[in-house]
Amino acid sequence: MNMQACSLNPVEAKMKRVKFLNYKTLNRCMLVAMLLVEVIVFSQMTPYFLKMNNLLSVGREIATLGIVAIGQTMCILLAGFDLSTGGIAAFVGIVIGYCASESFLGLPYMAAFGISMALAAFVGLVNGVLIARIKINPFITTMSMNFILGGAVILVSKNPITVNSDAFKFLGATTIGSIKFPLPIIILLLLYTVFSFILKYTTFGRNIYATGGNTEAARIAGLNVERTMICTYVLSAVLSGFAGIVLSSRLATSNPNVGSSYAMESIAAAVLGGTALSGGEGNIWGAFLGVLVTGILSNGLVMIGISQAWRDIATGIVLILAIIIQIFSKKSKYFSGNI
16 A cells, blocks of 8 residues: 555546545536535525525515426436427417416317427427437527427417416416425426436436437447437427426416527526537536526525626626636636546
């Protein structure tokens, strides 16, 4: 042991001492620091920020974006994107409202839910086939799908559809206990736990990382790369559709104008959380921290009376800083994940 320690040159010894400062740890520390700064600053600027009602409101607001960010993270792990998430959320929200409303089809809620989720899965299947089989760029494919769905939403309903049934309101408006803890937060945490397990411990999850890290190497190793891609885009679409249903349920209204920013915001959350745009690196809980950072930032700025424009500017600055840290930490030998 002593001979091995003596054989290390000063650089190697220093690298051993900073082993804990790998990229993943650095990124998570940065996000936690951002969260602490946000909480401290906003709690000093307004006494209402740390009130239980406001904190629960933050959780309720970020729940739908957090659900979308799960699917988006998996697509980015494949070195792709899903720019159709907002269109899918709006489209599925309108479809379930159209199916469940007594003013339109008036179907039982579970039938409306099944039809809506089946349509979301079909959209994801189309995305996946075009990307994996036809070899169309994910950016072009999903952006085009977003335009198609946006037009479809307008054709189906130009105005919000109100649904007053208790079943329709259950997923988004239900609260639990004396503190009225929102059900969407519980759903969000359960989904993150499930998909974190899938990515870390299942063959499908490992295939996503392998495919995103090096597609050709994964194919040579015998992995069904196309099937992995298709399944991932189907899951992303299903999660986006489910987010649209939860949001419509919370509002008791299917609004054609919701979800327009989900694609960019979910990508921002994933990248903030340490998911590499080049694919193969990242995790679900990092995206969760990214959603928290952007959600608390948005809420805090609203609480102190700052406009939406400044919120967007602040989010953009935070995202650029996160990407800069990604680039420099990966280039530095002292922050290498392989140390």
